[in-house]
Amino acid sequence: MTDTILKVKKLSVNFGRDIILKNLSFEVKRGEILTIIGPNGAGKTTLLRALLNIISYEGEVVWKDGIKVNYLPQRLxxxxxxxxxxxxxxxxxxxxxxxxxxxxxxxxxxxxxxxxxxxxxxxxxxxxxxxxxxxxxxxxPDVLLLDEPTTGIDVSGEETIYSLLNRFWKERNLTILMVTHDLNVVYAYSTNCLCTCKERVCYGPPKKVLTPQALQRIYKTEIKFYKHTHR
Amino acid sequence: MNQIILSLITGIFISAIAGYIGSLMITKRMALVGGPLGHLALPGVALALIYNFGIFFGALLSIAVGAFFIWLFSLRAKLPIESLTAIVFAAGVAIGFLFLPLSHAEEALIGDITRVNLFDTILAIFLSSFLFIVIRKIYSKLTLSEISEDLAKSMKIDVRKYNLIYLTSIALVAAMEVKIVGILLTAALLAIPAAASRNFSRNIVQYSLVSVLVGSLSAVAGIFVSYEYGLPAGPLIILISFGIFLISLIPARKV
Incomplete structure (x- = not known):
């Protein structure tokens, strides 16, 4: 049985006249690893801050009652x-x-x-x-929100962090929402992926939704990403 | 009661609380805030000296009025708070000097702890103890918010509320300080013991404790030297804490 622990409906965030996020809707079920990708300035950090209710927003963000959410900001x-x-x-x-x-x-x-x-x-x-x-x-916590947890770490250190997170995810029945730039991580670990560029561009299991066309729409340039199939 | 005992007790309590809250101010990189707050006190201190009521109340009244004007101007002017503070405190000092009786100028500028009375001492004991309890409650929350405000907010810490309590406490401490170090040296009593302690300490507990100790030790030494040689206590207290700061540079190293 899967239960929904976060429902986001038509979430919009404006800073003055700047639209940071527009009409974003998605759901997170217990035990998911949702990765959030998008170019710089796509509003990924803003999305996490809105989910934590530390900035004002329009639309709905509903956490399931009694859920404990912890956050690791990027600039720590x-x-x-x-x-x-x-x-x-x-x-x-x-x-x-x-x-x-x-x-x-x-x-x-x-x-x-x-x-x-x-x-x-x-x-x-x-x-x-x-x-x-x-x-x-x-x-x-039941849920961990991570904003680029491997900034400033070398490749082997990065690998350690992600395998640690993966282990805790399995052992503790965690739900993880993670902003990342690393498409390898998205493919290797996430159950769902949300790509944003102010609005939702794609949403679903990464192998299904991260098509070359979607990547091009997010990053506005052609991304040649080689999908490793041997994992 | 013996005057020197009253001076010592008052000096110890006020310097201790200044050292304590000062350690938080250095963490939040607000070491200089005590300066303008002290200067803002001048018109009130002048009034207190003319009409012969407690310097603390005069100082507090005038700091509150000054803070109100800073807030009021911030609603209309497109200037950072820091610039508005500079403008308001300059105006405050100017107004204060217009009617500050010259015979009292020294007491207003650099303080005179040798003239504290029993009421001043009791006020210092109670207010300092109360502020100590308050700051202790908000200390770790404000430290965390300095590490990351988002992190603190995500842990449901009401950062704005704690900042307001913190700023009000600084104003109260600055108003008390005028009695011992005058309006010119309020920043020093807040910043120097904490800065010295920062160089000695490796964790928060050591840091705040040593800061309190440096503050009160400087006060005790300064008051004794003042009584012995007939020099003003305020500047002596500051110079002694500056001496301790210089010593603290010896073991200091950057992490």
Whole structure:
């Protein structure tokens, strides 16, 4: 049995006279991985912010009652942390978990106890991103909203992040909504894909809807993407 | 009660709370805000000195009026708040100097903690303790919102509400500070202990604690030196905290 946990109907967002999102409708069912793709300025981050109700919008965004939604914004950079005297332990304390839970969670993302006393900015980019994943999962959300979770990480680090997310998705019955630029990730992991360029261009399982024509409509240029079929 | 004890208690409480809220101000990159707020206090301080009522209330009244004008102008002018603040605080200082009695100029400009009375001390104890509880409640929420405002909002933290509480607290602390360091040095008492502490600390707990300690230690040392050598306490307190800041540069390193 699948149940719908998010219904979005005719969502529009305007900043003054600029139309950022227009008439977007889609649904997310429990256990889905929905990837959101589109060119720069297509309103992907704005979409996540509207779903979280932190900006005003027109239309309907309805979450199922009692659903816990966690968010990892894109601009959560190490630089921000380097300006603050804050330890990883204190960063986790914002969510009030027990120290045991924090250690367990860190272990699950492959981080050792000694990172607890470090400033998040002292971690490597890959460690930092894994720490953030652990942080976003520590209070057991039903849904995770991720905005380009691998910005600034090298290819092998990227692979680790996505396989970690995939593992947690399976183990914890998570629902994931993720903005990404990486079409490989879209094909490999997502159950559904939403392509936007202010309006909805395509929506559905990636292998079905991400046709060369759709990609051309989104990115306004011809994308030659080789679909790996051996996975 | 002995005057020096009153001075010490008042000085410790006000510098401690200034150090505490100052640490949050540095986190939010608002270290200089205390300056204009202090200057805004001048007309009220002048009134208090002429009509002989508490400097704190004069300062607070005039900071509130100033903040109201900044807000009012922001509705009409296409200028950032920072520019409007500069305009309003300059006008405030100008008005203040028109009728500030010259005999009281020093007290208004650099404070005079040797003249606190029992009422001032009790006010400082209660208001500082109250503000400590308030800031403690909002501290981590505001720190998180500094890391990412969207993240804080997504965790249902009402950032605007907490910012309002925070700004009101700064105004109250600045008004109290006028008594010890005068209108010219309010920013220093908020910024320097926190800046020194930033260089010593590796986490938030250390940071806020050391900032409180540096603030109160400077106040104690400044007041003792002032009584010993007959020099004004306000500038001494600031210079001592500046000395601690210089020492803090030795172990400091950038992360």
């Amino acid at each position: 950079s190490k630089e921000k942390f380097s300006l603050l005297p804050i330890s990883v332990r204190e960063f986790f304390k914002f969510k009030k978990p027990s120290e045991d839970d924090v250690l367990k969670m860190l272990k699950e993302v492959g981080l050792e106890k000694r990172v607890l006393d470090k400033n998040p900015a002292e971690l490597s980019s890959g460690q930092f991103q894994r720490m953030l994943i652990a942080w976003s999962l520590i209070d057991n």
